Amino acid sequence: MHPKLCFLKQRTEILHILSNVIVRFFSFILILLSINFASYAADDYAVFTSNPDFKSLSKNKVRMIFKGKVKRLQGKQIELSDWSENNPLRNDFYQILLGKDIAQMNAYWASLSFSGKARPPKVIREDTLQALISWVSAKHSRIGYAKLESLPDNVYVLYIVKKEKQ
Amino acid sequence: MRNRLLGFVFLSLATSFSGYATVELTENISLSGFAATSLTHSNNETELIINRGISDETCLDCDTTVGLQLDYFNESFKASAQLVKRPQDRWDRPELEWAYLGYTIDNVELRAGRLRLPLFLASEYYYVSHAYNYARPPDELYNSILGITAYNGISAVWNLELFDEYQLSVTPFIGFGDNNAIDITPNLDVALDIDSMSGINFLLTGNNYRWNFTYFNADFGQTLEFTNAAPGVPYFEMDFPENNVELYSLGAEYEFDNLLLASEFQFNNIRNSWYASVAYRIDQFVPYIMYGENTAKMTELSAFDGKTGSSSLIGVRYDIKFNISMNLEWQKFHSFGGQRGSFVESPKERDADVYTLMFSFVF
Structure with a gap:
């Protein structure tokens, strides 16, 4: 060569x-x-709805919603859902969003519910994502939370709750 | 005995629900409830705290409270009823603490019926001890109008969102004629006939605090009914037909991570009172301290002017489960100037130590 x-x-x-x-x-x-x-x-939670008209929310607004202080969004009444007490998602979500455990949240909602100030979140007894999504999808006023990565494309994410890096 | 048995059956039934939060009867109707029971002991023979009557006999039913709440929600319409066996009630005679219809138009909720009186921060959930850290709300303040917690009338709750972070609820209310019988001691009952009442409550809520302000005004008649007060006098009464109470209250509660600070004041034309408390959460435990004070003003019924009572409290709450909690408390009460302070009548011994072990839960 x-x-x-x-x-x-x-x-x-x-x-x-x-x-x-x-x-x-x-x-x-x-x-x-x-x-x-x-x-x-994997640590992020999404607050979601099936209503395309709701605009995305600020962290403060989401905190006020899950503390039962804000009961209307853009002039429309909202309904909240929750996982069962035994589901670790529930404790994790409130710890990240509000720094409170499930017992503190329970005492807190007792003060609102037994003074007629707010209706506690509806607990999804089946405790599955499918059941939650079908409950949220049944009405445009409904709001739920779940792991962001587990959500399908046909729901609207209003806010992503991120775990602060330690 | 029958009452004890009924109570036991009721508590067992309620406990069997405790694995659930609210019981959803249908999509629109839910049943929920709360209960508390305690073991108390004081070292003073004179009964302490109106409607609870804690004395030097170990008491198993001085604080026993059970409430059931039925709610109906349908879009903007709401109906709610709450039946409560209050500490002073017999098991077979619970009280309808509220029963109202509500309708929401935009951010205003209108209510009519029997309603809870929104005077202080915890007034509207006074009977739900699971909802606050102490076993009982501070007596100095919460019994400042003889423990009356409900009225018949109408109210409007105007919820105003301020920016993204604050919410202001403004609640004007008007009450109509109502009768309340208060069992002060075995020999003395007070019948209160409320002719009219009105007031307005402001509640400002932020992410970690609440501020409460109330103005309240009521015209009432008062009859003191004495039974066997003296030998040969089986019954006599003293009638004070036209009275007026005008009350202002201001309170705040702040939360800084695990630290909770609260203080409230009330000023009325008969007495002033206040308390301050500090609580700190450590996992499932919440140790707390509280101090409260009462001051009387000179009126046509009483010539005394000055401090009538005070109390210091140290206690701890433990969350047994997410919906069951336990309190252990030691509270030292003082009365001054021969006045009753937090006792139901002027005591022979002016001080008392009260020990309380309380269990509370909600479902």
């Missing part, structure tokens, strides 16, 4: 190996990043 041709072939091979290494390196980084993203997303 002509020495020039031989050199060209070697250069192509080196380039090929180099590009392979670069592609693999970036793929590796991407995989790492995606694992990282997934681990954050």
